[in-house]
Amino acid sequence: MSVDYHDFIVPGLDVLIGDPSILSPTAEDKKRAEIFYIPENYIYRVIDFYHEQSGRGDSCRELTRRFGVILEAMQEDSDEPFMLDNGTIVEFVQTDSFKFTMGLDYHSSKSHAIAAAKLVSEKVDKNYLAIMTGSDQLSTLAALYRIDVAHINPDVYTGRRRVKLPMDCASLWFTNGKITPEEWEDLFPKQPALHPNEFVEFAFDDFSGRDYGWSCIGRFDAEENALIHLKNTSFKNPSFRAIRPRTASQAMLMEALLAPPRRNTYRYRFGRFWHWQNLLIYRRWLLWRHRKRRI
Numbered sequence: 001m002s003v004d005y006h007d008f009i010v011p012g013l014d015v016l017i018g019d020p021s022i023l024s025p026t027a028e029d030k031k032r033a034e035i036f037y038i039p040e041n042y043i044y045r046v047i048d049f050y051h052e053q054s055g056r057g058d059s060c061r062e063l064t065r066r067f068g069v070i071l072e073a074m075q076e077d078s079d080e081p082f083m084l085d086n087g088t089i090v091e092f093v094q095t096d097s098f099k100f101t102m103g104l105d106y107h108s109s110k111s112h113a114i115a116a117a118k119l120v121s122e123k124v125d126k127n128y129l130a131i132m133t134g135s136d137q138l139s140t141l142a143a144l145y146r147i148d149v150a151h152i153n154p155d156v157y158t159g160r161r162r163v164k165l166p167m168d169c170a171s172l173w174f175t176n177g178k179i180t181p182e183e184w185e186d187l188f189p190k191q192p193a194l195h196p197n198e199f200v201e202f203a204f205d206d207f208s209g210r211d212y213g214w215s216c217i218g219r220f221d222a223e224e225n226a227l228i229h230l231k232n233t234s235f236k237n238p239s240f241r242a243i244r245p246r247t248a249s250q251a252m253l254m255e256a257l258l259a260p261p262r263r264n265t266y267r268y269r270f271g272r273f274w275h276w277q278n279l280l281i282y283r284r285w286l287l288w289r290h291r292k293r294r295i
C-alpha cells in the first residue's frame with residue numbers, strides 16, 4: 001500500500017499563525033502529515049507578538065499555550081514522541097547549528113523553516129519532505145534550496161498531484177502504459193478519485209538515481225478512462241521541433257496545449273470540420289445559402 005507523497009512537513013510560521021488548530025486537531029480530523037517538524041525558533045518568534053492586540057496576537061497567544069503543552073508532555077515522557085489526537089507526531093528541530101548563508105537571515109522565521117527542512121532531509125528521504133506555507137517568499141526560498149512546497153489546504157484541486165508508486169507496482173505503469181480508475185483505487189486508497197485531464201507525477205522507491213524523464217508523469221484521459229503516459233512532449237511541426245520541456249511543469253503544460261480536444265456531438269456530425277472556427281464558418285455558409293434560395 002502506498003502512502004501520501006509528503007509524509008514529513010515543516011509548517012511555516014505563517015501557517016501556524018493563520019490556523020493554530022493545526023496543532024490541536026480532533027481525532028476525526030484528517031492527518032496532514034505523518035510528522036510535523038517545528039523549528040524551535042518559532043517559540044521565540046510567537047512571543048514577539050504575544051502582547052499584540054490583533055488577530056495575529058490572539059493566534060500567537062494560542063500557539064504559545066499549545067507549544068507549552070507539547071513541551072511539557074515531551075519532558076514528562078521523553079522516550080516517546082509526542083502525538084496529536086489525529087495521530088500526527090510533533091518534533092521540534094534545533095536550527096542553531098545550521099549555517100545561514102545564501103540569503104538566509106538567522107532572525108527570520110522563514111530562514112529557520114529552510115534550516116529545519118535541510119536538517120531533517122539528512123535523516124529522512126527528502127522526496128517525502130516539504131514545507132507547508134502560503135508565503136511566496138518562503139516558497140521562493142524553498143525552490144532555491146530544492147525543497148518541495150505543500151499546499152496549505154491539500155484538498156484544493158490544483159489539476160496535478162504527486163504520489164509515491166512502489167517499484168513492485170511500477171510494471172503496471174511502464175508495461176501496461178496506463179492505470180484504470182479501479183487500479184488507482186486499489187493502489188491509492190487514501191487518494192481522491194482522478195479527474196479528467198488531471199496530471200499525476202509518480203515517485204518511485206528507486207535509489208539507483210535513474211532518470212525516468214517524463215515517463216513518470218501521466219494524464220487522466222476521459223475518453224480512454226485511464227491514466228496514460230504523456231503523448232505531446234514535443235511539437236510535431238518542423239518549425240518548432242527543437243522545443244522540449246525542461247521541467248515537469250513545462251511537460252504538463254505542453255501536454256495540455258497539444259492534446260487533441262475531447263470529441264463531441266458536433267465533431268461526430270461534421271467530422272471534417274476539426275476546429276470550432278471552421279464549424280462556425282460552415283454554419284454561416286449554410287445560413288447564407290438558405291437565405292439566397294428563399295430570395
